Amino acid sequence: MNKAILTAAFAAIAAGGCLQVKTESEIKPIHITMDVNLKVDRELDRAFADENQAKPRGDFAAVKEMLDRKAAGITSLGMLEARPGASDDDKILVAESNAKRMKRFKEVSESSGVALESVQKRKARKMREAIPVGSGVWWQDDDGSWKQK
Numbered sequence: 001m002n003k004a005i006l007t008a009a010f011a012a013i014a015a016g017g018c019l020q021v022k023t024e025s026e027i028k029p030i031h032i033t034m035d036v037n038l039k040v041d042r043e044l045d046r047a048f049a050d051e052n053q054a055k056p057r058g059d060f061a062a063v064k065e066m067l068d069r070k071a072a073g074i075t076s077l078g079m080l081e082a083r084p085g086a087s088d089d090d091k092i093l094v095a096e097s098n099a100k101r102m103k104r105f106k107e108v109s110e111s112s113g114v115a116l117e118s119v120q121k122r123k124a125r126k127m128r129e130a131i132p133v134g135s136g137v138w139w140q141d142d143d144g145s146w147k148q149k
Contacts, residue, residue, distance in 0.1 A: 037122070040112050044123050047104040051127075063097050066090055073138025073146060074131075077117065078105065078124035083138055 051060045063080065066072045071086040072094050079101055080094045105123070109116040121142070131137045131149045140146050 040108065040114050040119060040122055041126075043108045043112055044119070044126065047108050048123065059093075059097060059100070062093055066093060067137045068135065070136055070138060070148075073140060074124060074127050076124050076140045076142050076144065077120040078127060079120070081140070 050058045051063075063072075066086075067074070067080075070083060071090040072080045072082050075081050079098050082091045082094045086094070105116060105120050108114075109119045112119070124140075128139050128149070131139060133149055136148050138146055138148055
């Protein structure tokens with residue numbers, strides 16, 4: 001009888017080792033990136049509300065005029081860069097505008113928790129999209145090459 005119980009116990013242990021447990025889990029998409037991008041876009045729109053290509057206001061009216069004259073271009077980081085032939089006044093305007101832009105970029109970066117360079121690149125893309133086709137405005141691609149729109 002002890003042999004029978006011992007054999008049954010070994011059989012139960014051996015059978016238990018062959019059991020399989022299958023678990024399934026559902027993978028839900030994460031919308032964090034999109035939410036952060038939307039937040040950054042809203043903050044950039046607020047910070048640069050005066051920079052409207054169709055209705056430029058304040059200092060941006062002079063910047064737009066300079067861009068239209070092709071005396072400056074928009075870098076891949078959303079800054080201005082004087083182009084060959086820019087006057088001393090143009091270079092001063094570029095420097096003043098870039099100081100204001102950097103301050104705005106830093107504010108958006110800090111309030112959104114997004115890296116400064118990412119904020120700048122996002123604004124640069126938005127600026128490129130807003131440039132009217134055929135305007136001849138200079139802009140820098142992400143690879144560093146300069147083009148005209």
